[in-house]
Amino acid sequence: MLQRATTTIGGMRRWAETAESIAATRRTSEKVAILAAYLATCSAEELPLAAVFMAGRPFPERDSRSTGLGWSAIAAAAAAVAGADSRSLGAHYEASSDLSQAVADLLAEADHRAVGPPPTVPEVGRALAAMSAARGPAAKAAVLEELLRRCDPFVARHVVKILSTELRIGLREGHLEAAVARGFGRDPAQVQWALMLTGDIGRVAELARDDRLGTAELVLFRPLKSMLAYPAADEAEVLTRLGAPVWVEDKYDGIRAQLHRLDGELRLFSRDLKDVSAQFPEVLAAGAALSWEGILDGEVLAWRDGMALPFLQLQARLGRKAPSAEIQAQVPVIYVAFDALALGELGKPGATVEPLLRLALHERRQRLEGLGLATTPGFGLATLASAADASELKAVFQASQQRGNEGLMVKDPDSIYSPGRRGYGWLKLKRPLSTLDCVVVGVEVGHGRRHGVLSDYTFAVRDDRPASEGRLVTIGKAYSGLTDAEIAEMTRWFEAHTISRHGRYRLVEPSVVVEIAFDVIHRSTRHASGYAMRFPRIVRIRTDKGSQDADLLSTVAALHDQLQEGGRYRVLTAGEA
Numbered sequence: 001m002l003q004r005a006t007t008t009i010g011g012m013r014r015w016a017e018t019a020e021s022i023a024a025t026r027r028t029s030e031k032v033a034i035l036a037a038y039l040a041t042c043s044a045e046e047l048p049l050a051a052v053f054m055a056g057r058p059f060p061e062r063d064s065r066s067t068g069l070g071w072s073a074i075a076a077a078a079a080a081v082a083g084a085d086s087r088s089l090g091a092h093y094e095a096s097s098d099l100s101q102a103v104a105d106l107l108a109e110a111d112h113r114a115v116g117p118p119p120t121v122p123e124v125g126r127a128l129a130a131m132s133a134a135r136g137p138a139a140k141a142a143v144l145e146e147l148l149r150r151c152d153p154f155v156a157r158h159v160v161k162i163l164s165t166e167l168r169i170g171l172r173e174g175h176l177e178a179a180v181a182r183g184f185g186r187d188p189a190q191v192q193w194a195l196m197l198t199g200d201i202g203r204v205a206e207l208a209r210d211d212r213l214g215t216a217e218l219v220l221f222r223p224l225k226s227m228l229a230y231p232a233a234d235e236a237e238v239l240t241r242l243g244a245p246v247w248v249e250d251k252y253d254g255i256r257a258q259l260h261r262l263d264g265e266l267r268l269f270s271r272d273l274k275d276v277s278a279q280f281p282e283v284l285a286a287g288a289a290l291s292w293e294g295i296l297d298g299e300v301l302a303w304r305d306g307m308a309l310p311f312l313q314l315q316a317r318l319g320r321k322a323p324s325a326e327i328q329a330q331v332p333v334i335y336v337a338f339d340a341l342a343l344g345e346l347g348k349p350g351a352t353v354e355p356l357l358r359l360a361l362h363e364r365r366q367r368l369e370g371l372g373l374a375t376t377p378g379f380g381l382a383t384l385a386s387a388a389d390a391s392e393l394k395a396v397f398q399a400s401q402q403r404g405n406e407g408l409m410v411k412d413p414d415s416i417y418s419p420g421r422r423g424y425g426w427l428k429l430k431r432p433l434s435t436l437d438c439v440v441v442g443v444e445v446g447h448g449r450r451h452g453v454l455s456d457y458t459f460a461v462r463d464d465r466p467a468s469e470g471r472l473v474t475i476g477k478a479y480s481g482l483t484d485a486e487i488a489e490m491t492r493w494f495e496a497h498t499i500s501r502h503g504r505y506r507l508v509e510p511s512v513v514v515e516i517a518f519d520v521i522h523r524s525t526r527h528a529s530g531y532a533m534r535f536p537r538i539v540r541i542r543t544d545k546g547s548q549d550a551d552l553l554s555t556v557a558a559l560h561d562q563l564q565e566g567g568r569y570r571v572l573t574a575g576e577a
Contacts, residue, residue: 011120016158023169035179048202049125056167058128062199062222067131077144078103082110097451104157115149184208196419218355220262223269225420232427235390241424242412248385248396250569251407253311254301262293278321283335286378294343303334308569312522338382340368362413374572383570403568436551440512443494445504454491464552473528481538513542521560
């Protein structure tokens with residue numbers, strides 16, 4: 001175990017220098033060693049915040065707070081410190097596509113010198129908390145301004161990196177776990193388990209320091225991260241990875257939601273750990289009839305007459321803090337559970353809730369089936385099929401497609417639940433994505449590691465309606481799918497074929513055709529076509545096609561109509577059980 005200091009050494013500057021050292025090496029072992037040495041020398045007050053900041057966020061992952069600072073507030077604070085116009089930050093951002101670097105460059109240009117003692121890590125933590133608590137952009141900007149005045153450009157850049165959750169030093173969660181374990185001489189498996197339960201790397205670092213990892217507890221209403229699934233190419237890959245037999249569920253097209261229930265209170269959390277309970281009051285009301293306590297994993301589906309409604313209808317419910325009775329009637333929902341993550345004894349409110357994460361899926365499923373969800377109005381239970389070989393799995397997949405579903409979730413019945421991990425215990429088998437050939441009409445400078453290149457493509461299809469004269473109408477924007485080499489090559493081409501510039505956006509000669517994959521097409525006023533794609537991504541550049549070969553708007557309309565049919569999911573509900 002590395003030796004620990006008892007006082008803060010170097011404050012926020014030392015934290016920033018450590019982050020820079022971690023970013024400077026590509027070797028995982030060196031990243032872990034640097035971070036372990038740093039954490040081992042943090043003071044008691046500094047340690048939890050320093051660890052959370054190294055995760056690239058201002059607050060622990062399961063902490064629902066946010067600073068709430070937008071571009072204008074950050075620009076106002078930085079400009080006030082630099083004695084410049086609030087628009088000055090934009091010019092620096094154009095050069096780097098990096099907000100934190102733009103702030104540092106603005107302060108350096110103004111020859112800003114830190115006023116007063118440089119901030120410590122705990123002081124930065126208190127400032128971030130004050131920003132979260134402050135009401136209104138001006139009040140939040142005032143807190144940030146006071147903090148930035150005490151920072152030189154180097155430290156200011158790292159403060160903004162944390163603030164904007166854009167640390168980008170090559171640290172993954174596994175690296176943080178390994179560094180905590182190494183820094184305090186603890187078992188990496190215990191560190192990982194404690195983080196799964198608490199969702200707070202700062203708290204886990206404290207427990208590791210004090211040799212109390214075994215006391216980490218799962219706390220209801222602090223959501224766990226969702227277990228993720230790897231995509232599988234076909235039935236053969238599924239069986240190669242999982243063996244046989246496999247368990248199969250329909251792949252629901254709703255929103256992933258974690259249900260927590262304790263002492264009669266029920267809350268729902270989204271995949272990104274946000275509390276979405278108020279958006280689905282009918283699920284909360286139906287939960288009053290439940291007689292257990294614990295945590296379930298599942299999906300909220302738009303549902304009517306025993307069938308799922310299209311996801312696009314469910315979207316009308318999303319983001320509404322207090323949906324009206326009218327919208328609830330138009331788009332009713334149910335909660336369909338497919339896993340149990342923690343449970344207390346049935347019918348005994350206040351009983352100890354037992355984490356089930358380390359149990360095999362078949363054991364968790366047995367517990368889940370004992371909860372009576374299939375006979376509780378407002379709830380459903382995901383149905384299971386079993387496949388022993390490729391032919392059986394293919395038959396299940398084809399039946400799912402005939403019901404209008406996008407695919408299957410295939411699971412190893414012996415797999416444990418690994419929050420936030422994309423393991424091979426769960427695989428997703430989806431139908432081939434629909435694609436359209438579109439013409440690139442606009443490009444934009446990318447962000448993060450793609451700053452300085454033109455990586456965000458706006459694309460269009462050809463309007464074949466009468467009197468449209470075949471004009472190009474936009475239908476979407478995508479930035480994923482191409483390699484760095486392809487983006488670099490296309491950047492050179494677009495720079496040579498720019499028609500006009502509009503800040504970071506460029507209109508370009510409409511000659512490049514790209515094949516775009518997507519999940520769903522829906523109506524939208526955002527684009528001139530009247531349609532938009534859900535999850536568009538670039539499959540390839542069609543060098544064999546010209547703009548005249550782009551797909552037609554009538555094709556888009558036909559695909560939209562085809563994809564409007566909702567999935568007929570296999571769900572056990574009160575009406576069927």
